[in-house]
Amino acid sequence: MYSLYTSCSTSLSATHIACRSLLFGECDLALAGGITIDLPQKSGYFCQQGMIHSTDGHCRPFDSQASGTLFGDGAGVVVLRRLEDALAAGDRIYAVIRGSAVNNDGKQKSVLSRLVMRDRRRSFVRPVIWQK
DSSP, X not given: OOOOOOGGGHHHHHHHHHHHHHHXXXXXXXXXXXXXXXXXXXSSOOOOTTSSBOSSSOOOTTOTTOOOBOOOOEEEEEEEOOHHHHHHHTOOOOOOOOOOOOOOOGGXXXXXXXXXXXXXXXXXXXXXXXXX
């Protein structure tokens, strides 16, 4: 059992660790997920200039007036098994994870960073999927 915190990527990092545990035979089934509960420490709306919170307290995706995001409470969990085990058990398969990687190069790296390209090669996904 792991408990981790990697800011915005915690659930994806947990999924990565779970997949590696399955690949290395450390387990036969894994649960990976995340939860966020924002317990108010102060009343009012928090917004700090230059940060990602919306300046007016509204979330407006794909809108020219969008000024940031809002956070909420939520939880999500995925049940993971090796594909051959899931097929043998007759499990309903919603998706197949072909590869994953974690790293933190900060905001200066793009989707073409070495990490992303290395992970793509590991997953055996053809490059045409990654091209515009």
